[in-house]
Amino acid sequence: MSISEKIKKYKEDLPKDVDLVAVSKTKPNEDLMEAYDAGQRIFGENKIQEMTDKHEALPKDIEWHMIGHVQSNKVKYMAPYVNLVHAVHKLKLLKEINKRAKEENRVINCLLQLKIAEEDSKYGMGADEALKILNSEAYKEMENVKIVGLMGMATLTEDEQKIDSEFAYLKVKMDDFSKEFPELTILSMGMSGDYQIAIKNGSTMLRIGSSIFGERNYN
Template structure:
């Protein structure tokens, strides 16, 4: 099945309130263009400089999402065009995004990454940390960022009950934060292998790569 066919199938299957982020990391511009021609407008990358190169070459109505772990010293490379940063897990990173956004007279939308998986390799803050951050005076000073939701990555396991529990934990965290911050409307959870489970748990944004583009093209 072609990339275009997979995009159209997913767009038809997903509920209307769920945004499809086509995860295009390691993929050539030609693959992204094919997805774009099929109507896809939201793309997710996990390396800032790779995303910046693709932004230069592709149509400017694409919404670019940074879905990987963000290094503060690289925020400047995407500040003028990125639409949503998924993996914000500390105040220092938020402060840097705010600083770089201000240089371009922009407000950059961000998601707080909540740690829901048991794996040590997964990044993220606790629900308590997120609550305290949003209530802090330092956070109130940041005028060029907007926290619009939360993001989480489930444990990489075949135990679907565990994955479901982790997704439910993120939904509970989202509900709690939204009571204090009405602008929080996005729950980014679910990937190619578990997005249906994520949607049933309340996800409003799914990050799907291999089901659209095939396996990653990692260089040796």
């Protein structure tokens, strides 16, 4: 199946309230354009330099999402154009995004990344820390970032029950938080291998890469 056929199939199969982020990291611009021509407008990247190069080369109505771990010293390069930062894992990073967004006279939407997997390689904060940020004076004073939801990555495992319980936990936290903070509307969870479990648990945004574009080339 071609990239465009896969995009069309996802758009037909996914619930209407679930957004598809096509994760295009390591993929050439031709592949992104094939997805674009099939109607895809949201693309996710995990390296700021690669995303910036693609942003400069590709159509300007593309919505760029930074889905990977963000280094503070690179924020300035994406601040002029990024639409959503998925993986804010500490207050210090949020402050840097706010500072750089202010320089660009923009407001950048962000998700707080909760650590729901057991793997040490996964970034993220505890739910208590996330709540502390949302309630903090520091965040309330920021005029150029807006926290609009939560993001999480499940454990990389064949155990679907484990994935299910991790996503269910994130959904409970989302529901708890959004009672106090109704502006939290995006729940970004689910990737190529586990997106159906994520949808079942209330995900509103999927990050799908390899099952659209094929295996990544890290050479």
